[in-house]
Amino acid sequence: MGSLDEKNIPQSTSNIIGEFKPLDVEEFRRQAHRMVDFIADYYNNIESYPVLSQVEPGYLRNGQPPTAPNRPEEFETILSDVHKDILPGMTHWLSPNFFAFFPATVSSAAFVGEMLCTCFNSVGFNWLASPAATELEMVVMDWLGNMLKLPKSFMFGGSGGGVIQGTTSEAILCTLIAARDRALGIIGYDNVGKLVVYGSDQTHSTYEKACKLAGIFPCNIRIIPTSHDTNFSLSPVALRGVIESDVAAGLVPLFLCATVGTTSTNAVDPVSRLSDVAGEHNIWVHVDAAYGGSACICPEFRHHLDGIERVDSLSLSPHKWLLTYLDCCCLWVREPGSLVKALSTYPEYLRNKRSDHEAVVDYKDWQLGTSRRFRSLRLWLVLRTYGVANLQTHIRSDVRLAKMFEGLVGSDPRFEIVAPRVFSLVCFRLKGSEILNMKLLECVNSTGRAYMSHTIAGGVYMLRFAVGATLTEDHHVATAWKLIQDSADALLANQ
């Protein structure tokens, strides 16, 4: 932005008052300080808002002007509109009474890390575009890998490496495409219709979507049923059966997505035994540990990753359970070469001596797109500000609260636990019909005092109570349980 004399402005001069400086530093300082206080006050008052937004569709759109304003508006006017127009339409994911889906956890350290990331606005497509952004990401990926006791084969300190993606969807899509192209290089593009991919009916829906995006024929996406008998985990025996049938039909097994902590019930697929089966057919095995993986920084949960040394890739989202705010999904790969081969580009305008001649990592070749933010700052700030010991405490504390809730459910004979609690998600139901449980969920959520979600597994409709929003304390869990019990009282009295 240069300054612009009024006399040089060809049009709309009447709307311009003096120079336009979108980054006047003292104005920046003033507005940013004001926003810090706005946010801190919001966090202080967060329990005063309904957790689940109670607005109707169109509540905001219908009241907005069709065009952006031509002239500037005051910052305070906009902030007051945030109160008036935005807050009522928020489902407050950071509320201590949010128990739906999985919590998206946060921290002061990650917030200031994100501020710093925004501040630099570095577009780190390659090493040279910001060496610090690339190298810090390599450092924190190895740090987190060490916390998880990953083998050296996943580390830059060994023969592998890691990269921060936005979400699990991107991590899976990247690895799937790497596997696809590796296979097509052998069997030829004309045989793409022979490639078959495997998951269970509990694998996240984003996996099936990624398979379609990558051009796997829909008829070749195997969704293997699970059941209560295996606690909804994928059976290696069932997997082998499906694979052998595909091979007999002349198809080519390509990719398996195993999950450590499924979305519905936190089921843990047996990584080691699944790898045995996959290994027989040179299948790329990806482990999606988006949520459950974080727990594995505690020795008592690490066994859920047993066998990890034999898989090809692993993703884990610190934005779920390691306090980093969205979006931060860590992906480790055992053979970065396969990923880079499938995802690299090198147009003339990005050519540089470092990339030409030295073994630098150019992260654009590890992801779907080109531009990328300095996301590692958030994770770096979290790891250093809190330290590993506090992060272990954090995981254990959430698990303790979930156990507490599990105990409360168990103490009321009208309810039942319907899937084993593995981490800090409790799946339960009111004994009775699906309709009754749907009504209970509706009843609880419509109060705005707590927000739970639901799922169906093994044909059973169940309520999901996911503990671990950053601000949740013992009394929030106890109060939510009381609300659930009271709602059940009312529903059962009216039956």
Place this chain on the structure above:
Amino acid sequence: MGSLDEKNIPQSTSNIIGEFKPLDVEEFRRQAHRMVDFIADYYNNIESYPVLSQVEPGYLRNGQPPTAPNRPEEFETILSDVHKDILPGMTHWLSPNFFAFFPATVSSAAFVGEMLCTCFNSVGFNWLASPAATELEMVVMDWLGNMLKLPKSFMFGGSGGGVIQGTTSEAILCTLIAARDRALGIIGYDNVGKLVVYGSDQTHSTYEKACKLAGIFPCNIRIIPTSHDTNFSLSPVALRGVIESDVAAGLVPLFLCATVGTTSTNAVDPVSRLSDVAGEHNIWVHVDAAYGGSACICPEFRHHLDGIERVDSLSLSPHKWLLTYLDCCCLWVREPGSLVKALSTYPEYLRNKRSDHEAVVDYKDWQLGTSRRFRSLRLWLVLRTYGVANLQTHIRSDVRLAKMFEGLVGSDPRFEIVAPRVFSLVCFRLKGSEILNMKLLECVNSTGRAYMSHTIAGGVYMLRFAVGATLTEDHHVATAWKLIQDSADALLANQ
């Protein structure tokens, strides 16, 4: 996070001091205020750092411990490490002396918008997950669409709609997959090998990458040569020739990516005439206006989008030239149904009455992944805080500075302009060999006092001087030119 009594901690108790509260609001307030001042001070001092980082590969990694700390570290210690370890490794994209690639522009309004987005940490996969996040995005997409005078067919206020993606790469990949699946629905998956896609040798490299990711056979990616004769824009005649040859060979033309403001030289493909050709073969036309599109909010540049009413989709990245910080890429589509059909998922755990029964937009079905941030806040803050008139001023001011630089180059007979200036990028060279120009670039960039990049178009190696970093003023452009002249003096004297 619940509080955790020390006696309940199974391991590592010696490292835990009292409760662990990662979002203690007063601590948050203190750290965030501290970070605001840190950042403001960085912006004030940004010219004191070399624009292009001068470190060597390994500069950071080699000095870091192999593992994350077990115990907490002080915030001030970490901030001082940002100074000591991070800043030297930054290529300062916000420096007023940054003239490489395209500027990634910023503003106070977008910064506080990003703070608010982070604050809520809403995971807006569907309407219900945060109605405000979905509806505000719809509002700002229509606002920006109106600023660009897009036809109603791209607006929610008409029959189309828009969505904020991370980057152009994602926008192209989404639309390409929508087009692919629409075609495969007609010709059958077995004929995927017949699909052909079109672009020019000036189309961004991410397009070719997206085509490969989407499973288009590499042999079917047509990269049509351009030349200086058409100012490096794609010739409709050449396009028609390639398409007709493909059709004659039994192939199926699928997708064309036209560019308004190419990366190398800011060439503008003739959207209207290309649409004529594409229309004859039912080809999905996408316009990538990542950089140049922003200029079209000014009436005098709007003609570059002429014909836009006949294309299928358009993407434009406000993070390039509309002050929003990374990442913010706006994608409009004429038939959202095609996009949603290709990208939708609806697992049980996300089912809800709103999505079941009402015409709400669930943005997870408009993008590659599932989770998404409340990105529209940044664009909303920018549009309201500054108003359209100031944003037009901003565009014109950058163009004026580029014209000034163009004039300076023209006044020195040792130099020549090698591609017409369209927006605020100037492509020029020192008359002489490629080696000489490579040396000139190296010489300028190694001073740390300015940073330019290069490209090759039509076989000619040229230097790119992209004006428009947010803090750039007249004197920065003049000083950079002086540096370029002085460097040329030294180089030519030593020849």
